[in-house]
Amino acid sequence: MKASTAERWLSLFILPSLNLLTAFFFTALILLITNVNPIEAAHYMIQGAFGSQEGWGYTLYYTTNFIFTGLAVAIAFHAGLFNIGGEGQAYIGGLGVTLVALGLSPYLPALIVIPLSIIAGALFGAAWAAIPGYLQAYRDSHIVITTIMFNFIAASLMVYLLVNVFAVPGEMTPASRSFPDDIKLWQWHEFMGFFGVDFDSSPLNISLLLALLCCYGVWFLLWKTRWGYEIRTVGANPDAAIYAGINPRKIWVLAMLLGGALAGLVSVNELLGVQHRLVLGFNAGYGFAGIAVALMGRNHPIGIILAALLFGALYQGGAELAFEMPNVTRDMVIVIQGLIILFSGAMEFMYQPLVRRLLWRWVRAGA
Amino acid sequence: MKRRLLGLAISLLLPTWAYSAEISPAIVYDLGTKFDKSFNEGVSNGAKRFTEDTKVEVREFEPSNDSQIEQAIRKMAKRGSDPIVSVGFSQANALGVVAKEFPDTSFTIIDSVVDQPNVRSVTFREEQGSFLVGALAALASKTGKIGFVGGQDIALIRKFACGYEQGAKYVNKDIEVFQNMTGSTGAAWNNPTKGGELAKSQFDRGADVVFAAAGGTGIGVYQAAKDNGKYAIGVDSNQNHLHPGTMLSSMIKRVDNAAYDTFKAKMDGTWTSGIVSLGLAEKGVGWAVDEHNEKIVEPFKEKMAAIEADIIADKIKIHDYMKTNSCEY
Numbered sequence: 001m002k003a004s005t006a007e008r009w010l011s012l013f014i015l016p017s018l019n020l021l022t023a024f025f026f027t028a029l030i031l032l033i034t035n036v037n038p039i040e041a042a043h044y045m046i047q048g049a050f051g052s053q054e055g056w057g058y059t060l061y062y063t064t065n066f067i068f069t070g071l072a073v074a075i076a077f078h079a080g081l082f083n084i085g086g087e088g089q090a091y092i093g094g095l096g097v098t099l100v101a102l103g104l105s106p107y108l109p110a111l112i113v114i115p116l117s118i119i120a121g122a123l124f125g126a127a128w129a130a131i132p133g134y135l136q137a138y139r140d141s142h143i144v145i146t147t148i149m150f151n152f153i154a155a156s157l158m159v160y161l162l163v164n165v166f167a168v169p170g171e172m173t174p175a176s177r178s179f180p181d182d183i184k185l186w187q188w189h190e191f192m193g194f195f196g197v198d199f200d201s202s203p204l205n206i207s208l209l210l211a212l213l214c215c216y217g218v219w220f221l222l223w224k225t226r227w228g229y230e231i232r233t234v235g236a237n238p239d240a241a242i243y244a245g246i247n248p249r250k251i252w253v254l255a256m257l258l259g260g261a262l263a264g265l266v267s268v269n270e271l272l273g274v275q276h277r278l279v280l281g282f283n284a285g286y287g288f289a290g291i292a293v294a295l296m297g298r299n300h301p302i303g304i305i306l307a308a309l310l311f312g313a314l315y316q317g318g319a320e321l322a323f324e325m326p327n328v329t330r331d332m333v334i335v336i337q338g339l340i341i342l343f344s345g346a347m348e349f350m351y352q353p354l355v356r357r358l359l360w361r362w363v364r365a366g367a
Numbered sequence: 368m369k370r371r372l373l374g375l376a377i378s379l380l381l382p383t384w385a386y387s388a389e390i391s392p393a394i395v396y397d398l399g400t401k402f403d404k405s406f407n408e409g410v411s412n413g414a415k416r417f418t419e420d421t422k423v424e425v426r427e428f429e430p431s432n433d434s435q436i437e438q439a440i441r442k443m444a445k446r447g448s449d450p451i452v453s454v455g456f457s458q459a460n461a462l463g464v465v466a467k468e469f470p471d472t473s474f475t476i477i478d479s480v481v482d483q484p485n486v487r488s489v490t491f492r493e494e495q496g497s498f499l500v501g502a503l504a505a506l507a508s509k510t511g512k513i514g515f516v517g518g519q520d521i522a523l524i525r526k527f528a529c530g531y532e533q534g535a536k537y538v539n540k541d542i543e544v545f546q547n548m549t550g551s552t553g554a555a556w557n558n559p560t561k562g563g564e565l566a567k568s569q570f571d572r573g574a575d576v577v578f579a580a581a582g583g584t585g586i587g588v589y590q591a592a593k594d595n596g597k598y599a600i601g602v603d604s605n606q607n608h609l610h611p612g613t614m615l616s617s618m619i620k621r622v623d624n625a626a627y628d629t630f631k632a633k634m635d636g637t638w639t640s641g642i643v644s645l646g647l648a649e650k651g652v653g654w655a656v657d658e659h660n661e662k663i664v665e666p667f668k669e670k671m672a673a674i675e676a677d678i679i680a681d682k683i684k685i686h687d688y689m690k691t692n693s694c695e696y
Contacts, residue, residue, distance in 0.1 A: 058438065152552075155552040163522060169690075173479070174522065274434060275433065281433075284432040284433065285432075319438065322428065323439065326426070326427060330430075333431075
């Protein structure tokens with residue numbers, strides 16, 4: 001084995017796995033302290049997430065959201081920006097989806113309205129990200145601060161719209177009226193049924209395919225196109241990029257636009273796929289979890305798919321765990337998430353010196 | 368006709384069969400936390416009381432996002448839980464779907480209406496309770512200015528505000544009512560610091576009674592009232608005990624009874640579906656008088672009793688914000 005391959009294995013597989021195991025180890029300790037058998041808990045979680053078609057359905061449905069938000073963070077990260085605004089971008093994306101789905105459906109057939117509303121979701125998300133992007137590029141305000149603030153503005157705006165504009169009179173729920181029956185994405189079980197395969201009903205829908213397509217798109221863009229090269233160059237060193245004839249400001253705005261569009265697609269899964277109407281707070285923390293997903297996935301589409309699957313399984317398995325073992329609260333999932341972020345984000349390189357030494361010894365012995 | 372009569376006969380017989388049946392009740396809570404000192408906790412208290420009375424355990428689940436709600440209700444139903452209480456208006460859609468899949472299971476939804484043959488929908492006439500505490504606030508106010516602090520700015524809370532304003536204006540038509548909402552996100556239910564600030568700003572503008580319909584945020588409002596020597600009015604549960612002396616009263620909403628009654632009725636075989644609207648007459652809403660505020664409210668009791676009687680007799684018409692999405696009356 002060559003030294004460079006060893007390094008690659010180290011950073012791509014060995015360290016993330018070790019970090020993950022450490023996080024699970026500490027979770028087990030916490031469970032022990034709270035008088036819960038960690039093996040039994042792990043059994044319920046794994047069984048819940050992967051043990052049935054329904055479990056898989058929910059896991060992959062969450063995964064879809066995490067892929068979108070993970071990519072949204074990753075693409076900005078490649079340009080050297082920390083996009084914390086996935087939450088708000090997803091929320092505003094929902095506004096785009098809803099406006100098109102409700103507004104155009106009386107005039108156009110569903111086959112045209114659905115793609116248009118998907119595009120609107122992406123455009124609205126992109127527009128929401130463009131403002132912090134512009135402010136960062138041309139007005140020197142820090143993207144972390146502005147994207148966080150834009151999450152709050154998005155939340156306020158959406159509540160205002162839901163309570164004052166979209167609300168159905170006489171209804172308690174701050175939600176828009178339902179989309180027409182034909183304005184929705186194929187549920188996975190319908191989709192599989194088309195091929196004659198039985199699949200239990202779950203919120204999983206074909207936006208999972210859209211998410212995977214986006215993964216490929218992001219990979220292609222970043223590593224196979226000029227724009228991608230420019231994004232990565234700016235991210236590596238904006239000053240050097242200027243000497244290479246790249247305008248970092250434009251690239252920052254571009255990266256934020258793309259990130260916002262990807263985050264906006266969460267609303268396609270949530271609204272067109274599952275809720276079929278605009279509801280309050282459908283973005284439920286997926287934007288923030290996307291940061292952890294991108295971090296764990298090393299900002300690479302393949303890594304993001306794996307990390308998104310892990311987080312999807314944690315969400316679904318965690319719900320199952322809370323259901324089966326009443327003395328484990330649902331907050332345990334947040335604890336596990338926190339530990340994963342702690343070990344694979346903040347303490348990412350804790351094991352590096354040790355593992356590297358062992359690895360080198362092994363490589364030398366092999367040579 | 369004959370068949371219908373037969374059906375009627377069977378349905379009359381059914382309760383007696385169900386009487387001896389063991390029930391396995393379940394609750395799916397509203398988003399947020401079970402121990403919110405108000406809405407969810409009220410339901411949880413009802414369940415606890417039921418368990419103490421009957422030794423029947425209640426299965427519980429706290430969902431953390433919208434899609435878990437449907438999942439949880441379905442799972443409860445699949446496991447044979449019956450009846451299942453679905454807490455909060457945000458569960459209406461999910462319950463509508465699941466109730467169809469399990470026509471033999473009984474469901475109860477609190478705070479919303481689901482029109483299915485196996486669902487009992489329990490709603491509260493918050494406008495009546497708020498009207499009462501609004502009237503009480505106007506009676507107790509010396510400055511002719513009172514305040515309202517809401518949680519998240521949604522229609523339900525505006526319904527509280529609207530009833531409160533009407534009650535106050537009924538007693539004193541020149542009264543000024545300051546209204547503030549704590550925020551626009553779910554975090555507004557749990558922000559006592561901001562609640563306290565809002566209350567203080569209302570005191571600074573001359574208010575001397577403030578009503579908080581804001582979940583956990585209310586804690587800050589009541590504290591501010593205590594610190595400034597003004598009156599505060601609690602919400603949902605009886606919160607008079609929090610600061611005896613400055614808690615004027617609480618507008619109570621008996622969500623605990625909604626849960627308890629559903630379980631008990633199912634056990635006794637008297638559970639029915641349909642809409643149950645709990646107002647003043649049904650003691651579903653009201654204003655709390657106990658040892659902590661008895662002395663303060665003593666002078667207003669007579670007037671309040673008269674207003675209560677008039678509301679029950681429908682002599683006072685209270686506009687419901689939800690009907691028109693506006694507070695014009």
